[in-house]
Amino acid sequence: MKNKRLLAGPYLFWSASFVVIPLLVIVYYAFTSDEGTFTFSNLAQITTPENLKALGMSILLSFLSTAICLILAYPLAMILSQNKVSQTSFIVLIFILPMWMNFLLRTLAWQTLLEKNGVINSVLSFLHLSALEIINTPYAIILGMVYNFLPFMVLPIYNVLIKIDSNVINAARDLGANPVQTFCKVIFPLSIPGVISGITMVFVPALTTFVISDLLGGGKILLIGNVIEQSFKQNSNWHVGSGLSLVLMVFIIASMALVAKYDNEDGGATF
Amino acid sequence: MSNKLIDLIDISKSYGMQTVLDELNLYIRENEFLTLLGPSGCGKTTTLRILGGFEMPDKGRVIFDGQDITDLPPNKRQLNTVFQKYALFTHMNIAENIAFGLKIKNKSKQYIHDKIKYALKLVNLDGFENRMPDSLSGGQQQRIAIARAIVNEPKVLLLDEPLGALDLKMRQDMQYELIRLKNELGITFLYVTHDQEEALTMSDTIVVMNQGYIQQIGTPEKIYNEPENAFVADFIGESNIISATMVQDRLVKILGVNFPCVDEGFGQNKPVDVVIRPEDIDLLKPGEGSIDGVVTHLIFKGVHYEMEVMANNYEWLVHSTDMFPVGTEVSIHVDPFDIQIMKKPESEDEEAVNIEE
Numbered sequence: 001m002k003n004k005r006l007l008a009g010p011y012l013f014w015s016a017s018f019v020v021i022p023l024l025v026i027v028y029y030a031f032t033s034d035e036g037t038f039t040f041s042n043l044a045q046i047t048t049p050e051n052l053k054a055l056g057m058s059i060l061l062s063f064l065s066t067a068i069c070l071i072l073a074y075p076l077a078m079i080l081s082q083n084k085v086s087q088t089s090f091i092v093l094i095f096i097l098p099m100w101m102n103f104l105l106r107t108l109a110w111q112t113l114l115e116k117n118g119v120i121n122s123v124l125s126f127l128h129l130s131a132l133e134i135i136n137t138p139y140a141i142i143l144g145m146v147y148n149f150l151p152f153m154v155l156p157i158y159n160v161l162i163k164i165d166s167n168v169i170n171a172a173r174d175l176g177a178n179p180v181q182t183f184c185k186v187i188f189p190l191s192i193p194g195v196i197s198g199i200t201m202v203f204v205p206a207l208t209t210f211v212i213s214d215l216l217g218g219g220k221i222l223l224i225g226n227v228i229e230q231s232f233k234q235n236s237n238w239h240v241g242s243g244l245s246l247v248l249m250v251f252i253i254a255s256m257a258l259v260a261k262y263d264n265e266d267g268g269a270t271f
Numbered sequence: 272m273s274n275k276l277i278d279l280i281d282i283s284k285s286y287g288m289q290t291v292l293d294e295l296n297l298y299i300r301e302n303e304f305l306t307l308l309g310p311s312g313c314g315k316t317t318t319l320r321i322l323g324g325f326e327m328p329d330k331g332r333v334i335f336d337g338q339d340i341t342d343l344p345p346n347k348r349q350l351n352t353v354f355q356k357y358a359l360f361t362h363m364n365i366a367e368n369i370a371f372g373l374k375i376k377n378k379s380k381q382y383i384h385d386k387i388k389y390a391l392k393l394v395n396l397d398g399f400e401n402r403m404p405d406s407l408s409g410g411q412q413q414r415i416a417i418a419r420a421i422v423n424e425p426k427v428l429l430l431d432e433p434l435g436a437l438d439l440k441m442r443q444d445m446q447y448e449l450i451r452l453k454n455e456l457g458i459t460f461l462y463v464t465h466d467q468e469e470a471l472t473m474s475d476t477i478v479v480m481n482q483g484y485i486q487q488i489g490t491p492e493k494i495y496n497e498p499e500n501a502f503v504a505d506f507i508g509e510s511n512i513i514s515a516t517m518v519q520d521r522l523v524k525i526l527g528v529n530f531p532c533v534d535e536g537f538g539q540n541k542p543v544d545v546v547i548r549p550e551d552i553d554l555l556k557p558g559e560g561s562i563d564g565v566v567t568h569l570i571f572k573g574v575h576y577e578m579e580v581m582a583n584n585y586e587w588l589v590h591s592t593d594m595f596p597v598g599t600e601v602s603i604h605v606d607p608f609d610i611q612i613m614k615k616p617e618s619e620d621e622e623a624v625n626i627e628e
Contacts, residue, residue, distance in 0.1 A: 167358040170325050171416075173345040174352045175372035175423065185371070189362045 029242035042243025051227055051244065058224040059251075061138055062206030065145035066153075069202045070195065072146070073153035077194075078187075080154075081161035099151050107144055107215045114140055114216070136218035144212040149205060153198035160194030161187070196259055204252055224248055275334075276301045276459055277322065277427065282331035284317055291317045293483045294331070299427070299461060304453055306462040306470040309480035310506070315463045318480075319429050322461065323352045336426065350427040351420035355435055357412040359404040365391075365415055366400035372423040390418035393452065410441040417452065427459040434469065446472050467507045471495060479503050500613050504546040511547045511588055515612075516540055523612060526583035528562050530605060534612040544613040549590040551609035554580070560602030566595045 033039045045051055080091055098106060113119045114135040121131045134140045164187065172182040210225030217223075224244065231241035277299040284292040292314045299305050307315035320326040322333060324345035333341045340348055351372070360368050366387050373383045391397050394414035404412055413433055420428055430449075434442045450473055453460050464470055470477050471491040479486040479494060479502075487499045498504035501512050515525040520535040525545055537543055557563045564582025571577075576594050580587040582603055595601055 165356065165358055167354040167356065168360065170323070170345065171352070171354055171358040171419075172360075172371070173325075174323060175419065176346045176375045177371075178344075178346055181375060186360060190360075192362075 026242045026245055029238045030246045031243075032239060034239065042239045043247055045240050045243055046247045050222070051224070054222045054227045055224045055248075055251075057138070057221065058207055061141055061145065061223065062203055065142050065149065065206045066199055066203045068142065068146050069150050069153040070198065073150060073157055073198065074195075077154050077157040077161055080158050081164075095151055095154060098147075103148060104211065104215075106148060107212055110140075110144055110147065111135070111215050114143075135216065136220050138217070138221055140216040141213050141221060141223075144216045145202075145206045145209065148212065149202040152201035152205075156197040156201065157191060157194040160191045164190050199259055200256060203255065207252060208248065274301055275299070276303075276336060277461075278332075278334040279318070279322075280332045280334065282318070282321060282328045282333070284314075284321065284326065284328050291483050292321075292328070295483070295485065297478060297485065297488075299459060301426075302457060302459055304450075304460045304462065304473055304475045306464060306474040306477050307480055308464060308467060308470040308477050308506070309486075310465055312482070313480040314483040315465075315480050316431060319352075319431055319461065319463045322427075323350065323429055324348050349425055350429055351423050351425040352429040352431065353413070353416050353420050353433045355432045357404075357409075357416045357436075359412055359416060359419070361404050363404075364400065365396075365402050365404065365407075368404065368415060369419045369422055371419065376423075386422045390422045393421070393455065394418045394448075409437050410445060413437065413445065414448075421452075421456060421458075425458065427461055428456075430460060430462045432464050433462075434464075434466075442469070449473055471507070479506060481506075497611055498546055498613065500616065501544045501546070504544075504611070504613065509549055509588055509590075511549065511552075511585075513545050513547070513585060514615075515543055515545045517543045517612065521607075523610060525610075526562065526585055528583065530561060530610055531607045532610040532612060533608050534610075537612060537614070542615050544615055546611040546613060547587075547605055547609060549577070549588040550575070551605060552580075552587060552589045552591075553604040553606075554578075554589060554591060554593070554595055554601040555604050557600045557602050560604035562603045564601060564603060566597050566599045566601060569594070569597050 030042050031038055031040070033041065046055065076095075083091070111118075114132070115121070116131070116133070116135065118135070124131055134143070168190070169182060169186060172186040173179075177185060208225050210223060210229045213221055213223040213226055228241050228244045228248070231237045231244065275298040279295060279297045282292050282295040283290070291312075295314070295318065297318070307318055309315050317326060321328050324340075324343060324347075328341065331341075332339055335348070335350070360371065363371070369387045369390055370383045373386060378386075387400060388397075391399055394417055396411060396414055396418070399407070399411070399415070404415065407415065413436075416433070417428075433449075434445050437445060446469060449460070449462075462470075462473065471494075474491055476488065477491055477494045478488050481502050487494060487503045489497075494503065495507055498507060498510075504510050504512055513525055515523050517534075517537040517540070518524050518529060519539050520537075521532055523530050523532050523534075523543065523545060532545075553560070562582045564580045564587065566578050567581045567586065568579040569576060571594075572590075575590045575592050578589045578591065578595060580589055580601060580603060587603060589603075
């Protein structure tokens with residue numbers, strides 16, 4: 001027993017040095033002023049109109065992206081889970097392939113595609129169609145978020161769906177349920193742990209992102225991630241940045257707790 | 272018994288190159304306990320799934336109560352299935368599981384409540400309404416699966432190896448339970464199993480299947496005592512299956528020795544297979560029986576001793592309550608009515624019945 005516990009040593013060392021200690025440093029910065037005295041003013045920065053607006057925008061955009069991801073991912077995961085292995089691996093490959101490319105590169109590619117004189121608009125004008133003007137708008141950010149985070153929604157849902165015994169679905173049909181009833185009463189409730197896990201894996205990175213809003217929002221749309229980034233890098237004010245990060249963390253924990261509440265009966269929260 | 276309730280006509284089904292069912296014809300009467308028995312891959316589960324509506328036959332019709340239901344989806348069929356691994360809805364409690372079919376049919380709250388009570392009583396699980404399926408043992412889950420099916424008052428209950436996942440003791444208890452349930456409900460049971468003992472214990476009629484063909488249909492007694500071919504004889508219980516020659520009516524030559532028997536109509540000097548059940552062999556003193564031999568193996572089985580007797584180059588399997596130590600010289604005697612004569616397979620179709628060794 002004792003020897004086996006030693007095996008956890010490297011991980012404990014890792015998480016202590018790179019997770020716990022940095023967190024404590026953030027907490028320290030968040031609650032101190034430049035002079036090193038204790039203060040709540042860093043946390044209170046969230047209440048400035050600009051920062052509130054950024055937080056609101058972040059929540060709105062990540063909520064919408066998560067919803068769109070869910071709507072796109074669920075049917076796809078269902079098709080994947082019902083197909084035979086050979087076809088499935090091909091479709092999965094198509095979905096996973098973009099993930100093998102660098103995240104920044106993918107987002108930059110969208111910037112190029114969506115630009116005023118970008119690829120999409122060139123094609124549209126060639127076809128004599130009106131130009132698509134979504135670059136530097138919230139729509140472009142949502143597009144970027146959905147594109148980047150969709151696989152993280154598909155995979156957990158797919159994983160749950162393939163584990164549902166086909167006879168459970170047959171049983172529902174056998175007991176008189178039509179395909180729609182079978183989905184609503186059996187398949188979807190059984191897949192909720194996967195949905196929760198997918199929501200977590202999309203919502204959290206979407207809420208904290210600053211790269212996507214930077215590249216596709218053209219610096220015009222500030223998300224809370226951008227505000228935090230600016231406090232650290234442009235304003236070199238670690239105290240405010242840490243304070244805002246802490247507030248954001250509380251928001252994430254609260255929203256995850258809210259989501260998990262709906263999953264309580266199954267006891268299968270997956271994060 | 273009464274009329275045909277289900278009629279399967281010329282059902283064929285294949286998956287890719289593999290033919291699972293080949294022009295299967297079978298009818299099931301009202302209020303019958305019919306068992307499809309056979310090794311895995313014999314097509315018995317496919318037959319059940321075609322009846323349930325989970326598989327479409329490539330060819331053939333399914334007639335239920337006089338109506339063609341071949342193209343009906345499962346939810347439109349008046350039969351319910353008990354699945355192999357229970358297939359309970361793990362996100363619902365027991366009451367919700369049982370109520371599933373009734374809620375879909377928009378039955379009243381009171382009706383559903385009464386039905387749940389009645390069904391739980393029927394399967395001896397009163398008071399389990401609020402338990403979750405995961406907290407129940409395998410046997411209890413199987414009873415809930417049965418309760419969930421029967422509250423819908425199906426005319427036929429399809430059971431797909433429902434006892435397969437249970438331990439021996441539980442399996443035996445559930446066998447009696449199923450017989451009792453069937454008598455109380457007065458509905459038709461179509462049961463699928465590979466366990467010959469289950470089939471013999473519970474069925475009114477057994478259908479022995481192999482490689483997509485029906486080998487024999489009959490009562491348990493008939494199937495056991497008068498197997499029609501070597502496959503059935505081998506699959507149902509232990510037996511001595513020996514190549515022999517039918518010398519004339521009522522006389523068969525087994526391993527060079529003439530045995531009187533009761534079968535007729537096989538012709539003269541025709542090759543046949545004979546089946547002799549191990550419990551039908553009497554061991555006598557040397558010289559007193561038909562063939563002399565030596566006991567080569569002896570195992571105590573509880574109810575009886577299992578012995579192997581080497582006689583005329585054949586190892587005879589013998590069950591007896593008398594013990595003969597290894598090395599004892601004995602003589603084998605078989606009563607004429609205990610010798611079952613079977614035609615040897617000739618055509619290619621019949622080849623399918625050959626025992627796979």
